[in-house]
Amino acid sequence: MSALKDQLVNAMKEAMRAKAQHRLTVIRMALASVKQVEVDERIELDDTRILAILDKQIKQRLDASNQFRQAGRTDLSDKEDLEADILREFMPTALSADEINVAIDAAIAQVGETGMQAMGKVMAILKPQLQGRADLAAVSGQVKQRLS
Numbered sequence: 001m002s003a004l005k006d007q008l009v010n011a012m013k014e015a016m017r018a019k020a021q022h023r024l025t026v027i028r029m030a031l032a033s034v035k036q037v038e039v040d041e042r043i044e045l046d047d048t049r050i051l052a053i054l055d056k057q058i059k060q061r062l063d064a065s066n067q068f069r070q071a072g073r074t075d076l077s078d079k080e081d082l083e084a085d086i087l088r089e090f091m092p093t094a095l096s097a098d099e100i101n102v103a104i105d106a107a108i109a110q111v112g113e114t115g116m117q118a119m120g121k122v123m124a125i126l127k128p129q130l131q132g133r134a135d136l137a138a139v140s141g142q143v144k145q146r147l148s
Contacts, residue, residue, distance in 0.1 A: 001044070002044070002045060002046050002047045002050060003047060004047040004050045004051065004090065005031075005034060005045070005047075005050060007090060008027060008030060008031050008034070008050075008090060009031070011023075011027050011089075011090070012024060012027045012028060012031065015027055022082070022083075023086055026083045026086045026087065027086070029057070030053070030054060030057060030087060030090075033053050033057065034050055034053055037049070037053065048128050048131055051091065051092070051131050051132035052131055052132070054087050054090055054091060054132065055091070055131065055132050057087055058084050058087050058088060058091070061080045061081070061083050061084040061087070062080070062081075062084050064076075064080045065077045065078075065080035065081050065084070068080060091132045091133075092132055092133050093133070094133055094134065095130065095133045095134050100130065100134050100139060100142070101142075103126060103129055103130060104122070104126065104139065104142055104143055104146065107122045107125040107126050107129075107143075108122055108143075108146065108147070110125060111125070114147060115147060115148075116144070116147055116148060118147055119143060119144060119147055122143050122147070123136075123139075123140060123143060126139060126143070
């Protein structure tokens with residue numbers, strides 16, 4: 001079992017003991033998403049794939065929060081923000097802009113090509129390194145800017 005999955009299971013047990021119902025529900029939903037992918041693909045996920053799942057769930061909650069806030073439903077918006085915060089506890093620390101730039105430079109150098117034809121190769125190198133630690137859409141934009 002991956003270290004991150006162990007961490008989620010232990011957090012679920014702690015939430016049960018503490019009778020923290022909302023936290024327990026959020027962690028169970030995250031574990032259910034992980035289990036669904038494992039069952040569908042008949043594999044055991046590693047930390048990188050679990051981080052991708054958690055990252056997706058955080059983005060979904062932040063999007064829902066923004067929509068609720070625009071609709072004037074701050075109560076639901078606050079609930080979504082709280083759920084995103086709970087999930088963020090399991091994410092690695094975010095990289096600084098300088099660290100991201102160094103990783104981009106190293107990936108471009110590793111590929112050894114320039115121009116937009118190298119975009120996919122560079123992103124294939126960066127995605128596992130930066131998953132859950134940086135906004136991959138923003139990184140993609142930076143790579144595109146450097147390669148063009």
